[in-house]
Amino acid sequence: MTDLSQLSNQQIRLARRPVGTPTGDDWQQTTEPVQAPPAGGLVVKTLALSLDPAMRGWMNEGKSYIAPVGIGEVMRAGGIGRVLASSHPKFAVGDLVSGMLGVQAYAGLTAEQAGRAGLEKIDTRMGSVTQWLNVLGMPGMTAYFGLLDVGQPRPGDTVVVSGAAGAVGQTVGQLARIKGCRVVGIAGGRAKCDWVVGELGFDACIDYKAGNVRAGLKEHCPKGVDIYFDNVGGDILDEVLARLAMHARIVICGAISQYNNTAPVQGPRNYLSLLVHRARMQGMVVFDYAERFPQAVAELAGYLKDGRMKSREDVVRGLENFPEALNRLFTGENFGKLVLQVADEVTGSR
Amino acid sequence: MTDLSQLSNQQIRLARRPVGTPTGDDWQQTTEPVQAPPAGGLVVKTLALSLDPAMRGWMNEGKSYIAPVGIGEVMRAGGIGRVLASSHPKFAVGDLVSGMLGVQAYAGLTAEQAGRAGLEKIDTRMGSVTQWLNVLGMPGMTAYFGLLDVGQPRPGDTVVVSGAAGAVGQTVGQLARIKGCRVVGIAGGRAKCDWVVGELGFDACIDYKAGNVRAGLKEHCPKGVDIYFDNVGGDILDEVLARLAMHARIVICGAISQYNNTAPVQGPRNYLSLLVHRARMQGMVVFDYAERFPQAVAELAGYLKDGRMKSREDVVRGLENFPEALNRLFTGENFGKLVLQVADEVTGSR
Known part of the structure; x- marks a missing residue:
């Protein structure tokens, strides 16, 4: 088991609500020690994060389909990670998982938080880590x-x-x-x-x-x-x-x-x-369709396997590059699904 | 049978395409002799016409859900009339009919035109003439x-x-x-x-x-x-x-x-x-729902009969007042369904 006390958790937090295109001042980079997992919970090491246009909406105040990210909170983001420590009955050390990990190097989650984050094990025989943020995500x-x-x-x-x-x-x-x-x-x-x-x-x-x-x-x-x-x-x-x-x-x-x-x-x-x-x-x-995700993943993974469907991911490296990387979505600079690689252990694009 | 040769047909035609709110110059008032009905056709005396916001769209050029009224043509309008002369198998002299009669005192229609005008007999036991232009129209x-x-x-x-x-x-x-x-x-x-x-x-x-x-x-x-x-x-x-x-x-x-x-x-x-x-x-x-109109008319007539539904029509008199009357729709001056009474024989709104 990894010695968590040796790890420090790099995070990106929302510093203020952006006006127009987000700038560097809208973000705050913080570092925290990684804590032991709460009882029944787990610690996940972030491997890659999904950067999506919808994130811009989460930064705004006001009623929408999901609550806004609070000022000072770690920015919300979906991602893929590996379980480093766990006393959660569903997840074991070494499992690859997908869910709302946030823009941070490590996510410590109670069982309840894991549920809210939509944490699920993923199977890389169905698609690569980056494909799990794209076609299968x-x-x-x-x-x-x-x-x-x-x-x-x-x-x-x-x-x-x-x-x-x-x-x-x-x-x-x-x-x-x-x-x-x-x-x-x-x-x-x-x-x-x-x-x-x-x-x-x-x-x-x-x-x-x-x-x-x-x-x-x-x-x-x-x-x-x-x-x-x-x-x-x-x-x-x-x-x-x-x-x-x-x-x-x-x-x-x-x-x-x-x-x-x-x-x-x-x-x-x-x-x-x-x-x-x-x-x-x-x-x-x-x-709204969460209950039917497994059926859709199975169908799409089949198309990836038989070659009827391809995918392309545009991978940017380094958690600290999150602010600039996000803005590439709005200029259209990204070519394919934009992914932020946070740790070295990432299966490449197809 | 009415002596048609004694009748003259007052008409309102579209003189040009309006820019913004229609003005008097956008219309042309014409008078024609009433002709004997074509073989298999009929002549209908207009009793009342329906004035509707959609008519403004029919006056514009360009693709829409229905062809625009041509310059120089009698303005399109739905109405209720009485059959004055007929060799059409479906309609007899004296029948009350609804359909696209146009803004004119008399409509002479071939069988084919009667079909395109959606001509149908109406039953005033189900509702008054003006209600047939409103709830039942x-x-x-x-x-x-x-x-x-x-x-x-x-x-x-x-x-x-x-x-x-x-x-x-x-x-x-x-x-x-x-x-x-x-x-x-x-x-x-x-x-x-x-x-x-x-x-x-x-x-x-x-x-x-x-x-x-x-x-x-x-x-x-x-x-x-x-x-x-x-x-x-x-x-x-x-x-x-x-x-x-x-x-x-x-x-x-x-x-x-x-x-x-x-x-x-x-x-x-x-x-x-x-x-x-x-x-x-x-x-x-x-x-699009024309085939199901009879079912809807029957249901709505039932509500009128049992008092669960009421109606209100705002009746303006005189074909020549069509241009001003139409504009009342856009100022919101009308109170209830706007009807243009063209002939004296109209059952009033209750």
Whole structure:
């Protein structure tokens, strides 16, 4: 058993509520001794953390689908870790686990905290550690239930997904293709577009940084858009609204274009297209589907195994680089699911 | 049989596409001789016409759920008429009919045109002529299918409806109450609010002209809004979005606040509330439910008969007053379903 008293826990805490894009001053780096696990609890060494657009929302005050991170608290983050010490009946030393570990090198959890953190053992025969933060983790679950439960794809449907090379988008598009849909991605830059078409098998991808989303949608969705899986909001949502097919479904997963706004959110001006096309726009939060995660993980792991699905993770190293790494999501610099590698022991991307 | 050659057909045609609120110059009044009915067709004398917010949309160019009215064409309008002459197998002289008669004193229709106009006999034992343009007509059908099929009310739900004293709103609210919901209206002015609460049995009504919609929603919807039936769009839609209950349903029926805009439509800035509350916003067009109209008419007529439902129509007289009358919808001057009485033979509102 590791001598915990030798370890020091590096942490990143929320120092204040950011206005617009978070800056270094919004964070505080702290160090604490690692404590012995509480009775019935455990200590987990963080291996890798998931960096997600939703984290920006958790930093804001106000009612949302989850309580905000408090000022002075360790920043909330999902991650993968290895159990260093445990008197929890479900977890043994050496187990690999996923859950809300927080932006820190070690997480000490009571049994009750482990439950709230959604701690579960993971099996790296189903996917690598980074894939467990991507296709087999929250982004994959979001893609799976958002597309299948909310979007309700039928073979032949035209599915458009924004943030196509990102964590959620890559799985949405590949899953839609597997379900027999025609898939059009929207991504920033030629490299991402080439990858989702060439590697992931999307039917087309529109490079929004190159310009004309409207013309691209017209060219690649001649019969209109049956499902739009929206990760970005803003102008792109409006362009897709203008191209809906009858009875279209829009899955509202996020609106990354709006998260650092200091002005009010840009509402979709073309929302009356919902009326014209008898269409619906529906929001979803992945945590609602927790009971069905195992079924989704099994299905997606099968696709990874048989090669019908690929994944790409963009790995940044070092807990101290968390603040800068997080901001790469909002500039679109990341290419693939953004992962912060916290300890050396991480199975690489595919 | 009436001597048709003695009749002249007064008509109102669309002279040009309005910019903003329609003005007198956007209309052209014409007079034509009434022709003998085409073989297999009929001539209908218009008794009353339905004036609806949707008509403003029909005057605009561009793709919508229905083709725009062409420049120079008789303005499209639904109405009730009496058959003056007929060689149509389904209609006999003297029958009362409803359908798209247009803003004209007489409609001459081929069998094919009668089909496209949705011509159907009406039974005034089920409701008065004006009620056949209201509860038993398109507004009632819109309320019925929008609330029940799209909104899917459950007993105990809190239902909010804007334009509460208007044609669609009055039926939405009463029907929701009959289905066991708590009903909160939003209307302009004390008189309308008093009427929907005192006469129609709404649980509360917020006077948006008096000010604070936000405070009113907070007071009257303490558990949030389960169903919002939206006839108005704009700021009110945003206020309701900010008060949604989990899994709320927003029925997008119209957006009268936006129809005369010369600026772009105001998109709902609070649309991410759909995500937070796992809610959906869905558009509907009443024509999609045509096959089920008889079932809805029978149910609503039953409520009128047993007194569980009331109706109010605001009747303006004279075809030539159509342009001014239509604009009353956009100022909110009408109180109840706006009807244009074209001929003297009209059963009045009770």
